[in-house]
Amino acid sequence: MAEITYLEAIREALFEEMERDPNVFCLGEDIGAYGGAFKVTEGLQAKFGDQRVIDTPISEAAIIGAAAGASHMGLRPVAELQFIDFISCGYDMLTNYVATARYRAFLPCPMVVRGPSGGYVRGGPFHSQNPEAAFLHTPGLKIVYPATASDAKGLMKAAIRDDDCVLFFEHKYLYRRVKDVMPDGDHVVPIGKARVAREGTDVSIITYAATVWKALEAAEQLQTEDGISVEVIDLRTLLPMDDDAIVATVKKTNRVMVVHEDTRTGGIAGEITARINETCFEWLDAPVLRVTAHDVPLPYSPPLEDFVLPQVSDIVTVARHLARY
Numbered sequence: 517m518a519e520i521t522y523l524e525a526i527r528e529a530l531f532e533e534m535e536r537d538p539n540v541f542c543l544g545e546d547i548g549a550y551g552g553a554f555k556v557t558e559g560l561q562a563k564f565g566d567q568r569v570i571d572t573p574i575s576e577a578a579i580i581g582a583a584a585g586a587s588h589m590g591l592r593p594v595a596e597l598q599f600i601d602f603i604s605c606g607y608d609m610l611t612n613y614v615a616t617a618r619y620r621a622f623l624p625c626p627m628v629v630r631g632p633s634g635g636y637v638r639g640g641p642f643h644s645q646n647p648e649a650a651f652l653h654t655p656g657l658k659i660v661y662p663a664t665a666s667d668a669k670g671l672m673k674a675a676i677r678d679d680d681c682v683l684f685f686e687h688k689y690l691y692r693r694v695k696d697v698m699p700d701g702d703h704v705v706p707i708g709k710a711r712v713a714r715e716g717t718d719v720s721i722i723t724y725a726a727t728v729w730k731a732l733e734a735a736e737q738l739q740t741e742d743g744i745s746v747e748v749i750d751l752r753t754l755l756p757m758d759d760d761a762i763v764a765t766v767k768k769t770n771r772v773m774v775v776h777e778d779t780r781t782g783g784i785a786g787e788i789t790a791r792i793n794e795t796c797f798e799w800l801d802a803p804v805l806r807v808t809a810h811d812v813p814l815p816y817s818p819p820l821e822d823f824v825l826p827q828v829s830d831i832v833t834v835a836r837h838l839a840r841y
Contacts, residue, residue, distance in 0.1 A: 519695040525665040526630075526686060527556055528698070529672035530594065534564055537592060540676055541568040544579060544596030553598045554632055554691055576605035580629060584614050584681075587627040592676055597631035600685060601645040614681045615656030628675045630684035633661070634726055634777055635809075635825055637689050640816035646725075646778040651683055652755055652787065658707055659755040661685040663728035665696035667752055670705030678707060687726045694729075708753045710761035716747030719835050720765040722788055723775040724751040727826055731775055734831035744839045754784060762788065763796050770801040771838040775831055780808040802841035805834050 520528065534540045541564075542557060548571040551558030561569035572579050576597055583593035597603055603610070610629070617623040635644035651657055658680055662668040668686065675682035713728055714735050721731040728750045735746035749765050751758065766772055772792060774785035785806040792804055810824045 525669035580606040600631035632688035641813035710758035
């Protein structure tokens with residue numbers, strides 16, 4: 517079978533789930549005739565019609581609110597936000613209403629809120645954000661952020677079938693750069709399970725999304741140049757987090773770093789570090805270290821963006837320090 521891209525994998529998942537379940541529908545800005553800003557939904561409206569692939573006004577709060585209402589009525593909406601940066605416009609609807617609906621009124625919210633995320637694409641501060649940490653502390657939501665095309669498809673199918681609201685972050689840098697051959701059959705990746713992207717014995721890197729690929733490149737360099745064996749854990753799901761996978765890699769290598777593209781202060785790396793300290797501190801032979809973006813809005817200038825975001829060289833430097841500690 518031919519390889520397909522990360523973007524095509526998401527589209528394939530949407531096609532298959534809409535064919536499988538007539539209650540699944542899509543809504544968002546320009547997703548119909550235009551096919552979405554990045555063409556993720558291209559061809560969906562032609563196949564399923566404008567009652568199941570709905571172009572909406574430019575209002576993220578309205579999109580999420582309409583999806584929530586539809587989900588209460590037994591439908592399974594997939595809401596696209598043209599850039600995930602603007603999920604902030606729907607923060608109130610997601611955190612005060614959607615996330616609490618089951619607790620308050622026994623109302624499930626089987627809905628997906630998806631959209632392009634992340635930097636490394638010279639998109640500037642309004643089109644390059646990673647806002648996942650803003651929602652990590654909200655009970656009632658789930659968050660996934662795949663790094664591979666295969667996981668993008670499998671997690672999208674799992675998200676659509678889930679009875680809770682799933683925030684589905686899609687890294688735009690990976691859209692057309694990452695490819696996989698899709699597994700046969702109904703390919704579903706369970707929410708809440710990390711994967712070992714590379715086996716290693718000396719240092720663990722816990723990461724997700726685009727920095728998985730940075731970590732894998734750094735791991736190869738460290739093995740070749742220094743003989744340092746690096747294990748790379750791809751979280752895939754951020755909420756709920758796979759604590760068992762985190763503990764297992766800590767006990768295996770005893771040296772851990774957390775790498776993510778989001779900013780440092782208040783980022784997910786701090787939460788992961790706290791969990792390691794609480795559950796497996798005695799297995800550590802070095803402090804848990806972080807490689808993250810700097811605490812600034814992401815610049816548009818290519819040299820400045822490269823400086824702000826974590827690079828392979830940053831990961832290599834910290835991993836060498838950990839190995840020597």
